Amino acid sequence: MSWFYESHKLAPGYRLLRPLQDREGRILLQAGTILTQRHLELIQQWGVQNILLLAEKPSKSEMSNQVTRTHVIDAALQNMITDTLTEVFINIASEKALPLDRLQYSASLLVREIASHRNVALDLSALRSSDENTYNHSLSVAVLAIATGVELGLADEVLMDLAMGALLHDIGKTKIAPAIINKPGQLTAEERVIIEQHPLWGVQLLQEKGHSSPRVLQAVYEHHERSDGSGYPQGLSDEQISLLGKITAVADYYDAMTSDRSYHAAQPAYLVIEQLIAYSLTTFNQAIVRAFVRSLAPYPVGSRVLLDTGEWGEVIGYDRRMPTRPRVLVTHDAAYNQLPHPREYDLLVHLNRFVVRVM
Ligand SMILES: [Fe+2]
Structure with missing residues (x-):
C-alpha cells in the first residue's frame, strides 16, 4: 500500500x-x-x-526476498571443526582410531548454528582463509551444503548426514600423491584416471573405519557426478544421483572455483554464481542451484566493495534471488575522495555495473 x-x-x-x-x-x-x-x-x-x-x-x-542482514559462522567453531578434520584426514590410512564422534558432534553444532539463522544469508567472506587447504575447503563445502539443505527444508537427521558427507567428501584424496593433486599444469591421462577414483576411495576408507551411513557414503561417492551424465566416477544421470550427492556437488564446485588452486586462480563470486545458474539447465540440478543461490551472501551486508567504475561503496542489502547484484551505497569516487552525499546504486537496475572485489 x-x-x-x-x-x-x-x-x-x-x-x-x-x-x-x-x-x-x-x-x-x-x-x-x-x-x-x-x-x-x-x-x-x-x-x-x-x-x-x-x-x-x-x-x-x-x-x-530482501536481505538486510548477514550471519558469520563463529570462528571458534570453525577452528574446532578444522582441527578435528585434520586429525581424521591424517589418521584415516593408519591403524589409529578416528575421532568421528567428535566430528559428528562438531557437525551437529554447525547444523544448529546454520539452521537457527535460516532467515539470514551466510557471510562467506569469514570462511575465507589465507591458508587454503583441504580442511578449510571441506569446512566451506559443509557450510554451503548445510545452508542449501536448510533452504530446501531438509530434516535435522538428513542435514547431519549432509554435514558429515560434505566434511569428508574429499577424504579419498589422502590416497593420492600431493604431486598429482597440486600439479599446476594439465594432468596426463593416467593421472586423470587416478584423480577420478578419489570418490570411490573415500567411500572405501570410511567403510573400513566402520562409517556406514548410506547417505553420507552417497554424498562422498557422488560429489563429482553431474546431472547430464558428464561427471565421474560413475557418469550417473540426474535421477540416479542422490539428493545429498547433488547438493555436495554444487557446494564443492562453487568453493573450488572461488578459491585459488595450483591449477587455476580464484574467480569472482558473481561469475561463478552466474555460471552455476547457466549450468543449472544441464550440469547441475536446477532446484538445488536455486536453493544454493538463495542461501548465500557473496557480498555480505556491510561489506566494502569496489565497483567496476573504480568507485567504493558499502553493501546495504540485496534480493536473495540475485545476490550477485546487491544495492551499494557509493561513498568514495575512483580517486577515493569521500562523497559529500553517498548515492545508491542498485545493481539490479544498473545491469552494466558489477562488483569487482570485496574487502
Ligand atoms: Fe573431490
Whole structure:
C-alpha cells in the first residue's frame, strides 16, 4: 500500500515512490529505493527526518526476498571443526582410531548454528582463509551444503548426514600423491584416471573405519557426478544421483572455483554464481542451484566493495534471488575522495555495473 509517511516512521523494506531530496533539491535517494537500516541512519544524519515521503509498504513475499542482514559462522567453531578434520584426514590410512564422534558432534553444532539463522544469508567472506587447504575447503563445502539443505527444508537427521558427507567428501584424496593433486599444469591421462577414483576411495576408507551411513557414503561417492551424465566416477544421470550427492556437488564446485588452486586462480563470486545458474539447465540440478543461490551472501551486508567504475561503496542489502547484484551505497569516487552525499546504486537496475572485489 502506498502512502505518505513521515520519514522517521519508515522502516527497512519500504520502497520510496518519489526521490528523497535535500533542501537544495539534490537527490539523496532515488525513487524505487528499498530502504535499509543504513538508509534510515543516513536520513537522520542528513537532517531530513521530519519530511513527508511517498513510500510503499512491502508485501510479505517481497520482504522474504530482501536481505538486510548477514550471519558469520563463529570462528571458534570453525577452528574446532578444522582441527578435528585434520586429525581424521591424517589418521584415516593408519591403524589409529578416528575421532568421528567428535566430528559428528562438531557437525551437529554447525547444523544448529546454520539452521537457527535460516532467515539470514551466510557471510562467506569469514570462511575465507589465507591458508587454503583441504580442511578449510571441506569446512566451506559443509557450510554451503548445510545452508542449501536448510533452504530446501531438509530434516535435522538428513542435514547431519549432509554435514558429515560434505566434511569428508574429499577424504579419498589422502590416497593420492600431493604431486598429482597440486600439479599446476594439465594432468596426463593416467593421472586423470587416478584423480577420478578419489570418490570411490573415500567411500572405501570410511567403510573400513566402520562409517556406514548410506547417505553420507552417497554424498562422498557422488560429489563429482553431474546431472547430464558428464561427471565421474560413475557418469550417473540426474535421477540416479542422490539428493545429498547433488547438493555436495554444487557446494564443492562453487568453493573450488572461488578459491585459488595450483591449477587455476580464484574467480569472482558473481561469475561463478552466474555460471552455476547457466549450468543449472544441464550440469547441475536446477532446484538445488536455486536453493544454493538463495542461501548465500557473496557480498555480505556491510561489506566494502569496489565497483567496476573504480568507485567504493558499502553493501546495504540485496534480493536473495540475485545476490550477485546487491544495492551499494557509493561513498568514495575512483580517486577515493569521500562523497559529500553517498548515492545508491542498485545493481539490479544498473545491469552494466558489477562488483569487482570485496574487502
Ligand atoms: Fe573431490
